[in-house]
Amino acid sequence: DADVTQTPRNRITKTGKRIMLECSQTKGHDRMYWYRQDPGLGLRLIYYSFDVKDINKGEISDGYSVSRQAQAKFSLSLESAIPNQTALYFCATSERRGGYNEQFFGPGTRLTVL
Amino acid sequence: RKEVEQDPGPFNVPEGATVAFNCTYSNSASQSFFWYRQDCRKEPKLLMSVYSSGNEDGRFTAQLNRASQYISLLIRDSKLSDSATYLCVVSRNTGGFKTIFGAGTRLFVKA
Numbered sequence: 324d325a326d327v328t329q330t331p332r333n334r335i336t337k338t339g340k341r342i343m344l345e346c347s348q349t350k351g352h353d354r355m356y357w358y359r360q361d362p363g364l365g366l367r368l369i370y371y372s373f374d375v376k377d378i379n380k381g382e383i384s385d386g387y388s389v390s391r392q393a394q395a396k397f398s399l400s401l402e403s404a405i406p407n408q409t410a411l412y413f414c415a416t417s418e419r420r421g422g423y424n425e426q427f428f429g430p431g432t433r434l435t436v437l
Numbered sequence: 438r439k440e441v442e443q444d445p446g447p448f449n450v451p452e453g454a455t456v457a458f459n460c461t462y463s464n465s466a467s468q469s470f471f472w473y474r475q476d477c478r479k480e481p482k483l484l485m486s487v488y489s490s491g492n493e494d495g496r497f498t499a500q501l502n503r504a505s506q507y508i509s510l511l512i513r514d515s516k517l518s519d520s521a522t523y524l525c526v527v528s529r530n531t532g533g534f535k536t537i538f539g540a541g542t543r544l545f546v547k548a
Contacts, residue, residue: 356536363445365524365540366481379534413480425471426536428480 326350327429329414335435342401344432346414354417355397357389359410372397404436440464440537441527447543454515458542460525461507469528470501472510474521481524515546
């Protein structure tokens with residue numbers, strides 16, 4: 324079984340709809356992250372959480388919100404989806420180990436907003 | 438200017454060739470450096486961390502030059518299975534946590 328899972332794997336929705344992407348991990352890591360990937364831009368950090376009570380904005384948090392329901396679960400919400408949120412979304416986890424930050428990624432969610 | 442920059446390629450090389458990728462970063466407070474590999478439509482996976490002393494893992498060698506703020510990845514004896522996008526990643530935890538991914542360099546290894 325995969326250590327980091329994401330649901331759904333693919334989603335097509337319409338402008339203005341509320342969407343939730345879910346991430347679960349069995350690695351026992353404290354830290355979890357949400358990224359989006361767009362062609363030619365690399366991965367960009369949306370939100371990150373270093374433990375259950377810690378939520379931080381990344382470089383592109385506008386239009387997104389997150390919830391850390393448990394150590395193993397971190398969900399990303401688009402309150403009112405817009406077409407430029409069409410992207411590949413990745414969840415990742417890492418251990419708490421000082422400045423070292425190897426991240427383990429889920430398989431991604433491909434989101435299309437029409 | 439992007440904080441982490443890579444040559445997007447693509448690099449087209451024959452099997453057995455040696456290929457080198459470079460990556461530059463602009464923030465001197467960066468602490469951790471990595472190369473990730475990403476296959477088409479798949480998640481990124483850690484290839485190797487990059488240490489100041491340089492490090493090698495089989496056919497792969499990574500180097501870090503803090504003075505010039507660049508990291509490199511050398512792949513020797515390229516295999517068809519090395520075809521992928523290679524992502525340079527830079528991380529720091531001073532003045533707030535930040536992990537920056539480069540946009541990636543595409544590599545095609547051909548028979």
